[in-house]
Amino acid sequence: MTRKWIVGGAILLAALLLISTSVPGQTGYKAPRTADGKPNFNGIWQAMTTAHWDVEAHPAAPGPMWELGAQFAVQGGLGIVEGGAIPYKPEALAKKKENFANRTKLDPEVKCYLPGVPRAMYMPYPFQIVQSPKHIMIVHEYAGAVRTVYMDNHTDAPADSWMGWSNGKWEGETLVVDTKGYLDTTWFDRAGNHHSDALHTIERFTARSADTMNYEVTIEDPNVFTRTWKMSFPLYRHVQPNAQLTEYRCVEFSEEMLYGHLKKKASE
Amino acid sequence: MRFRISAGALVVVAMMWLTAKTTADQQTGGASAAKPAATTTAKPAAAAPAKPGAKPYRAPRTPDGQPDLGGFWSNATYTPLERAQNINKEYYTEEEFKKVVADARNRDEEQTTPGTTADVHYDFTQFGLDKSQHTIAQNLRTSQIVDPPDGRLPPQVPAAAARAQAAAAERKQQGGQYDKVQNMPTGSRCIIMGGAGPPLRDAGYNSTYHIVQGQGAVMVLTEMIHDARIIPLDNRPAPAAGLKQWVGMSRGRWEGDTLVVETTNFNGRNPIGGGRGGAPSSDQAKVTERFTRISDDQIEYKFTVEDPQTWTRPWTAVNYLQKTNGPIFEFACHESNIGVSGILGGARADEKRAAEAKSGSK
Numbered sequence: 001m002t003r004k005w006i007v008g009g010a011i012l013l014a015a016l017l018l019i020s021t022s023v024p025g026q027t028g029y030k031a032p033r034t035a036d037g038k039p040n041f042n043g044i045w046q047a048m049t050t051a052h053w054d055v056e057a058h059p060a061a062p063g064p065m066w067e068l069g070a071q072f073a074v075q076g077g078l079g080i081v082e083g084g085a086i087p088y089k090p091e092a093l094a095k096k097k098e099n100f101a102n103r104t105k106l107d108p109e110v111k112c113y114l115p116g117v118p119r120a121m122y123m124p125y126p127f128q129i130v131q132s133p134k135h136i137m138i139v140h141e142y143a144g145a146v147r148t149v150y151m152d153n154h155t156d157a158p159a160d161s162w163m164g165w166s167n168g169k170w171e172g173e174t175l176v177v178d179t180k181g182y183l184d185t186t187w188f189d190r191a192g193n194h195h196s197d198a199l200h201t202i203e204r205f206t207a208r209s210a211d212t213m214n215y216e217v218t219i220e221d222p223n224v225f226t227r228t229w230k231m232s233f234p235l236y237r238h239v240q241p242n243a244q245l246t247e248y249r250c251v252e253f254s255e256e257m258l259y260g261h262l263k264k265k266a267s268e
Numbered sequence: 269m270r271f272r273i274s275a276g277a278l279v280v281v282a283m284m285w286l287t288a289k290t291t292a293d294q295q296t297g298g299a300s301a302a303k304p305a306a307t308t309t310a311k312p313a314a315a316a317p318a319k320p321g322a323k324p325y326r327a328p329r330t331p332d333g334q335p336d337l338g339g340f341w342s343n344a345t346y347t348p349l350e351r352a353q354n355i356n357k358e359y360y361t362e363e364e365f366k367k368v369v370a371d372a373r374n375r376d377e378e379q380t381t382p383g384t385t386a387d388v389h390y391d392f393t394q395f396g397l398d399k400s401q402h403t404i405a406q407n408l409r410t411s412q413i414v415d416p417p418d419g420r421l422p423p424q425v426p427a428a429a430a431r432a433q434a435a436a437a438e439r440k441q442q443g444g445q446y447d448k449v450q451n452m453p454t455g456s457r458c459i460i461m462g463g464a465g466p467p468l469r470d471a472g473y474n475s476t477y478h479i480v481q482g483q484g485a486v487m488v489l490t491e492m493i494h495d496a497r498i499i500p501l502d503n504r505p506a507p508a509a510g511l512k513q514w515v516g517m518s519r520g521r522w523e524g525d526t527l528v529v530e531t532t533n534f535n536g537r538n539p540i541g542g543g544r545g546g547a548p549s550s551d552q553a554k555v556t557e558r559f560t561r562i563s564d565d566q567i568e569y570k571f572t573v574e575d576p577q578t579w580t581r582p583w584t585a586v587n588y589l590q591k592t593n594g595p596i597f598e599f600a601c602h603e604s605n606i607g608v609s610g611i612l613g614g615a616r617a618d619e620k621r622a623a624e625a626k627s628g629s630k
Contacts, residue, residue, distance in 0.1 A: 112602060114598075130487040130498060132338055133331060137478050157599070197328050245512060258449075259449040262448075263449075264444070
């Protein structure tokens with residue numbers, strides 16, 4: 001009888017463990033802890049995808065500037081959109097195509113504008129997480145973009161902004177970041193994928209090994225999409241001992257493009 | 269439901285919010301939301317001549333045992349970097365200081381005289397940008413500079429004058445300030461503000477910082493142009509000489525309860541010392557900052573600048589970071605920079621009008 005109970009208990013425990021590892025986003029890996037007992041995400045991270053060109057699957061292609069040849073051409077990729085395609089409403093899909101056709105003029109990245117979320121998370125630049133109990137900072141190399149994730153005092157976005165207003169919480173091994181209050185001025189990639197100011201993102205960060213984590217983001221925007229959809233990809237830690245973010249203060253790089261037409265004409 | 273809001277308006281709303289000390293769940297969009305709080309000046313322990321026998325302050329600790337510098341801070345101050353020429357003492361009396369503050373407030377208010385350029389740009393008082401509406405560390409010092417003892421920047425070396433001359437000649441070569449964007453000041457272009465640091469210098473407004481301590485690194489976010497500096501605390505070697513940056517490269521360590529941060533590798537384009545005398549610091553500058561929490565509400569911020577290419581000797585200054593209410597809102601400066609296109613477009617329109625007047629008078 002007692003033995004039966006032990007066996008039964010063991011089976012129950014195993015079942016519970018199985019359930020706990022099959023929660024979405026959970027990996028079964030237990031991350032090292034910070035002093036306050038939370039998974040420790042401090043460090044420099046970067047995506048290794050070609051989603052910055054296009055979050056959907058795409059073949060290699062010439063870049064937008066033929067003068068730059070093979071150096072700045074589009075690298076092909078499998079895409080990071082779960083299910084393959086973004087569920088655009090018809091008029092939103094038309095806008096995406098228009099964005100793509102005019103991307104050298106319209107893409108906020110060309111202008112060194114703040115990238116928004118989730119774009120910042122898979123641009124080809126590292127970002128650093130500085131984690132404290134109250135505030136988790138996500139600091140991006142690109143344009144010095146920065147996001148504060150409030151772990152306490154959750155509030156609604158006091159005003160719309162480029163990087164949104166992020167409230168975070170821990171769900172076991174996972175950092176869940178809920179962000180609203182976006183402007184409609186950012187894109188998802190260089191292919192013109194877009195959203196409105198009704199965008200709501202829910203991001204889940206879950207360690208999968210000492211130097212990798214799973215990242216997934218749920219995208220909600222009833223003005224633009226027919227349903228909620230998801231993107232996911234791994235993030236990799238920069239492991240070299242001297243790794244650090246360097247300045248990519250790109251305003252200067254965009255000025256000729258933005259203001260060159262307002263230059264004083266050479267006197268005749 | 270949601271309305272679009274420009275970066276400028278965001279700043280304004282942010283300042284209204286900080287000023288009014290409203291909580292974040294209250295509506296902040298309406299102009300009527302802001303009711304300026306009365307100014308308070310809190311006295312830091314070290315801003316007046318030391319009193320013997322005072323009990324040393326012990327800073328609260330982070331969960332991993334570091335002195336806790338985290339939170340939102342302001343280094344707005346009425347104390348100038350350099351001591352005024354007509355003053356020859358280290359500290360004001362409380363009475364004198366009151367007058368200094370009152371005079372400064374009057375000057376702030378003058379900026380908002382209707383019909384003036386400043387009034388069109390920002391109504392400082394209305395939007396809570398002027399210092400009189402903020403909590404400012406009361407500081408009886410007559411200058412932030414404490415060394416040299418005269419409270420003034422040391423004399424410059426000949427190389428500094430030569431550099432300033434070369435820069436002036438180069439500027440002349442490039443034409444007038446409004447001929448093209450590249451000739452305009454870096455702050456107007458939203459590249460970097462003078463106070464971004466290091467060192468952290470008080471600005472005319474928005475002198476607000478957010479400090480977050482992670483494992484092996486501390487981040488200091490400057491509100492102006494969202495400048496986030498991440499200072500590694502892991503004893504890594506000095507940075508490679510080949511990489512020079514606007515804000516240099518920082519290395520930090522704890523000396524007792526003081527966070528010491530040394531920064532080198534500047535590109536020399538972001539002047540330290542306010543560019544007074546036309547000689548910004550060089551790319552050889554080294555800045556050593558010392559952050560010491562001296563009370564629940566204050567951090568003493570002491571910095572030393574060594575730049576043998578600019579000054580004959582190192583100089584040291586002290587200012588205070590006063591605890592303030594967060595949060596800091598996004599300062600999307602470049603994204604809404606209609607100032608640059610307006611100024612350049614205006615200059616071109618002026619030239620066109622002048623040319624037309626000239627040809628018309630022939």
